[in-house]
Amino acid sequence: xxxxxxxxxxxxxxxxxxxxxxxxxxxxxxxxxxxxxxxxxxxxxxxxxxxxxxxxxxxxxxxxxxxxxxxxxxxxxxxxxxxxxxxxxxxxxxxxxxxxxxxxxxxxxxxxxxxxxxxxxxxxxxxxxxxxxxxxxxxxxxxxxxxxxxxxxxxxxxxxxxxxxxxxxxxxxxxxxxxxxxxxxxxxxxxxxxxxxxxxxxxxxxxxxxxxxxxxxxxxxxxxxxxxxxxxxxxxxxxxxxxxxxxxxxxxxxxxxxxxxxxxxxxxxxxxxxxxxxxxxxxxxxxxxxxxxxxxxxxxxxxxxx
Amino acid sequence: xxxxxxxxxxxxxxxxxxxxxxxxxxxxxxxxxxxxxxxxxxxxxxxxxxxxxxxxxxxxxxxxxxxxxxxxxxxxxxxxxxxxxxxxxxxxxxxxxxxxxxxxxxxxxxxxxxxxxxxxxxxxxxxxxxxxxxxxxxxxxxxxxxxxxxxxxxxxxxxxxxxxxxxxxxxxxxxxxxxxxxxxxxxxxxxxxxxxxxxxxxxxxxxxxxxxxxxxxxxxxxxxxxxxxxxxxxxxxxxxxxxxxxxxxxxxxxxxxxxxxxxxxxxxxxxxxxxxxxxxxxx
Numbered sequence: 001x002x003x004x005x006x007x008x009x010x011x012x013x014x015x016x017x018x019x020x021x022x023x024x025x026x027x028x029x030x031x032x033x034x035x036x037x038x039x040x041x042x043x044x045x046x047x048x049x050x051x052x053x054x055x056x057x058x059x060x061x062x063x064x065x066x067x068x069x070x071x072x073x074x075x076x077x078x079x080x081x082x083x084x085x086x087x088x089x090x091x092x093x094x095x096x097x098x099x100x101x102x103x104x105x106x107x108x109x110x111x112x113x114x115x116x117x118x119x120x121x122x123x124x125x126x127x128x129x130x131x132x133x134x135x136x137x138x139x140x141x142x143x144x145x146x147x148x149x150x151x152x153x154x155x156x157x158x159x160x161x162x163x164x165x166x167x168x169x170x171x172x173x174x175x176x177x178x179x180x181x182x183x184x185x186x187x188x189x190x191x192x193x194x195x196x197x198x199x200x201x202x203x204x205x206x207x208x209x210x211x212x213x214x215x216x217x218x219x220x221x222x223x224x225x226x227x228x229x230x231x232x233x234x235x236x237x238x239x240x241x242x243x244x245x246x247x248x249x250x251x252x253x254x255x256x257x258x259x260x261x262x263x264x265x266x267x268x269x270x271x272x273x274x275x276x277x278x279x280x281x282x283x284x285x286x287x288x289x290x291x292x293x294x295x296x297x298x299x300x301x302x303x304x305x306x
Numbered sequence: 307x308x309x310x311x312x313x314x315x316x317x318x319x320x321x322x323x324x325x326x327x328x329x330x331x332x333x334x335x336x337x338x339x340x341x342x343x344x345x346x347x348x349x350x351x352x353x354x355x356x357x358x359x360x361x362x363x364x365x366x367x368x369x370x371x372x373x374x375x376x377x378x379x380x381x382x383x384x385x386x387x388x389x390x391x392x393x394x395x396x397x398x399x400x401x402x403x404x405x406x407x408x409x410x411x412x413x414x415x416x417x418x419x420x421x422x423x424x425x426x427x428x429x430x431x432x433x434x435x436x437x438x439x440x441x442x443x444x445x446x447x448x449x450x451x452x453x454x455x456x457x458x459x460x461x462x463x464x465x466x467x468x469x470x471x472x473x474x475x476x477x478x479x480x481x482x483x484x485x486x487x488x489x490x491x492x493x494x495x496x497x498x499x500x501x502x503x504x505x506x507x508x509x510x511x512x513x514x515x516x517x518x519x520x521x522x523x524x525x526x527x528x529x530x531x532x533x534x535x536x537x538x539x540x541x542x543x544x545x546x547x548x549x550x551x552x553x554x555x556x557x558x559x560x561x562x563x564x565x566x567x568x569x570x571x572x573x574x575x576x577x578x579x580x581x582x583x584x585x586x587x588x589x
Contacts, residue, residue, distance in 0.1 A: 023554075025546040025584040032554030044546075044584065052582040056361035056384075057353070059540035060400060063315040068544060075547070077585035201319045201396055202357045270544025271314075273559075 001289050003282075005039055005297050007239045007262050008160055008185045010121055012039035012095065015297050016252070016281060019243050019266030020045055020099035020124060020164070021072070023274065027085035031094050033269060037278040040095040042264065043086070045126040046115070047100070048107045049078040055208030061271065062197070066247060067216030068267050069195050071209035074101060074126075079114040090119040097162070101126040104139075105149050109156065116157045123159055125150065125184075128166030128191035140166040140191075143178035150182025160185035162241065165226070167219075168194050172226055173233050180238055187234070188241040188264065189226045193219050216267045220245030224258045231259020231302055249284020256297065257304040308342040308371075314542050317355040317398025320374065322391055330453040332379040332422070333389055339372045339399060347406030348430035349507075349563040351534050352376070353541040355398030356391070360384030363538045363558075365425035365507070366402065367457075368432060374399065377425045377456060403541045404562045407505050407530050409434060414502040416494070418446040418487055418516055423508030424456040426532055430505055431461075435469060443470040446491050452481035488519055495523045507532040510589055514576025517569060531569060534562035536579055547584055550574040 003014035017040045023029040024044035034041045053075025061068050076082065079100075089096045098120050102108035112123060127140035127149070139145050146163070153161055163179035165172055167190040176187050192213025197206045205211070223244025230240050242260030246252055247268045255263045269277050294300050312318060324336035346369035354376065355361040362384045368375035378388045391397065407430050409415055415434055419427045424447060434441045445465075449455045455474065458481070465472035473490040474482035483490070495502065504520050506513050506529065513531045520526045534557065539545040541558050548557035550572045555561060569575055578586050 022544050023546045023549075025580070026549050026551060026554070026586070028551040028554035029546045029549045029556070030554075031552075050583045050585060056539060057317065057355055057398075058361075059545050060316050060353075061314045061540075061542060063313045068540075069316075070540075070545075072539060072545065075583050077581075077583045081585055197316055199317065199319060199357065199398065204357050206316055206355070206398070208360070267544065270540075270546070271542060273543075 001286070001294070002296055003285070005262050007241065010160060012262065014039040014282070015256070015262035016278065017097070017241070017262055017264045018042055018269065019264035020126065021070075022266035022270040027088040030089060030096065031092055033274045034094045036275040037282060039262065040097055040121055042097040042099050042124055043082070044076055045074050045099040045101045046076050046079050046082050046111060047074060047102060048110045050081065051075055051078075057206055057208055060206070062216070065216070065218040067214055067218040067245070068271065069197055069207065069212045069214050070192070071207040071212035073209060079111045083115065083118065086115065086118050086120070095121050097122045097124050099124040099126050099164070105152055108149055108153060112153050112156055116159060120159055122162050122185065123153070123157070124162040124164055124188060125153070126164055126191075128164050128168075140175065141169050143174050146175055147178040147182040150179055150184050154183035162186040162188050164188040164191055166191045167222055167226060173229065176230055176234055180234060184238065186239045186241055186261075187230055188243060189230055190219070190223045190244045193222065215244070217245045217247050220251055224254055227255055227258040227260050228304065232305060235259050235302055235305070249281045249288070252281060252285060253288050253300065256300040257302070259302045259305065261301055308344060310344055311402055312339070312341060312343050312399070315400070317353075317361075317400050319396045320399050322393050322395050322397065323373070325391070325393055328377055329456050329458065332377055332456060334367070335376050335378060335388070337374045337376065337397060337399065339374060342372045343369075345369060346374070346402045346429065348433050349406040349426045349532055350402040350404045351541075351562065352399050352401035352403065353538070354388065355400070356384055356387045357396070357398065359387040361398070363534060363541060365422065365534060367425045367428045369429070377422060379422050400541055403558055404534070405560070407563050409505070410503060410527070412501070413527060414442045414444060414498060414500060416444050416446065416491065416502050416504045418491060418504060418506045420448055420487070420508035420512050421456065423506070423532070426507050426534075427505065428457050428460065431464070431470065444473060444494060445470055446473045446487035448475045448487040450477045452476055455481060488516060491516070492519060495525060499525050501525055501527045503527050504529045506530070507534070510535060510576050510579070517576070529566045529569065530563050532562045533557050533564060533575070537582055547580055547582070551578075551586075
């Protein structure tokens with residue numbers, strides 16, 4: 001039995017990847033999470049210049065639905081400063097995927113060119129952050145723009161490009177198709193769902209930015225549905241990476257069965273101790289593979305499409 | 307129903323029931339929460355939401371049933387807005403977060419603080435005094451002037467009742483001896499060879515200096531220091547804006563209180579912190 005995973009040409013020791021936005025602000029949390037047993041890690045989304053993000057509260061838990069709402073708003077130090085963290089990850093041989101964003105084509109290009117000389121497993125294009133005024137979701141909901149950006153970046157590097165899709169669209173297949181036509185090497189689904197919390201005592205939105213994005217257990221069935229749909233339509237063309245609400249090993253299996261080649265895990269690793277969670281995930285996957293006589297992760301992928 | 311601790315959830319709205327000037331620019335607030343919890347542990351913190359303005363981490367000075375005590379000094383727009391709140395106003399509380407101070411048995415407890423660092427040390431003092439056996443408690447506090455000594459009357463009263471020994475000093479000599487808390491601290495460590503544990507909270511540069519002093523004395527069994535004075539967004543481990551290098555420990559869940567062995571491993575300690583963007587800068 002093996003956990004070995006291939007996402008296109010990328011070899012991973014297992015299909016568990018740290019999702020962008022959680023534990024990804026510094027090389028040391030990324031390294032810690034990888035060493036706890038992940039296949040790879042993805043950095044916090046990095047843009048062209050330093051951003052302080054949105055005012056607090058910008059992240060809090062919603063206990064009843066085991067979820068987290070956030071409006072961090074792409075706070076990041078900018079690629080020229082974050083390079084140093086990636087360099088340390090390179091030196092320590094941590095398989096690192098860098099999430100990048102821009103408000104327009106030019107900014108995406110600037111960030112990619114500013115980092116492409118480093119040892120990066122893949123660039124994940126964050127076309128789908130709901131927490132900014134411009135860019136992010138706005139780009140990720142326009143198929144023409146998605147195609148244009150992906151194909152432009154495609155010409156600049158041999159490093160695989162993964163496109164992270166937003167669920168906040170009426171037709172995700174249209175966007176996925178545009179990403180594939182632009183030359184994307186994998187599709188990642190899903191980013192957070194648009195969400196909001198209002199305090200009924202003070203009658204005020206709680207998030208400093210008022211609106212935010214929901215992650216955690218509540219969004220898992222939505223992620224499963226999107227991965228299932230994407231696999232049905234594009235499963236023979238491109239690997240799909242499932243993300244959204246993984247809290248238990250069973251959730252990982254579910255994503256694989258829906259059609260995921262690998263999964264990204266964020267919220268649950270951040271809320272708990274990543275070391276414990278990853279151990280539980282691995283134990284559960286092993287047990288499932290044994291019970292259902294799977295020898296490889298690849299055999300599980302798409303198993304629900306019969 | 308009395309819960310073990312508060313749930314990690316959206317802000318729990320509490321009502322301000324007391325507001326008093328504690329010392330210069332610093333107010334004591336009592337906040338009544340709608341849920342009872344067993345206890346808050348010394349060194350733990352809350353995320354305090356001032357609706358419509360900001361949310362920030364703040365140490366817990368006291369907690370009983372559902373009444374929370376915090377001390378707020380003017381540090382920025384968020385704390386200023388809190389200071390402008392009145393009795394009856396609602397504020398949001400998330401927590402209790404973080405790992406607490408862990409006082410062992412049969413040692414001299416040396417509590418050393420400056421500024422709002424006195425907040426968790428007040429709760430630690432309360433907790434130590436609740437123990438069945440009498441504890442040997444020494445509190446070392448320093449400030450620029452008498453007006454800036456936090457909880458001066460509270461600690462002085464405990465000293466006068468012979469429950470603690472209060473070593474108090476000011477830069478200008480307006481109260482206590484003139485100088486720094488480290489003077490009395492070192493005197494104590496030189497004169498008392500019995501095992502001591504130091505608990506420190508305050509500005510990180512000050513803590514680093516105290517850490518270096520503590521290392522010189524073999525009778526110091528452990529130093530527990532609270533690194534809570536850092537930028538935080540979530541408070542429960544997800545965002546990692548408070549993480550320290552090279553260990554990847556998150557101040558909010560792996561800390562804020564770290565022991566000697568851990569502090570030795572944190573190369574950022576006393577030297578670097580992160581801004582809201584995640585950029586690392588010198589303290």
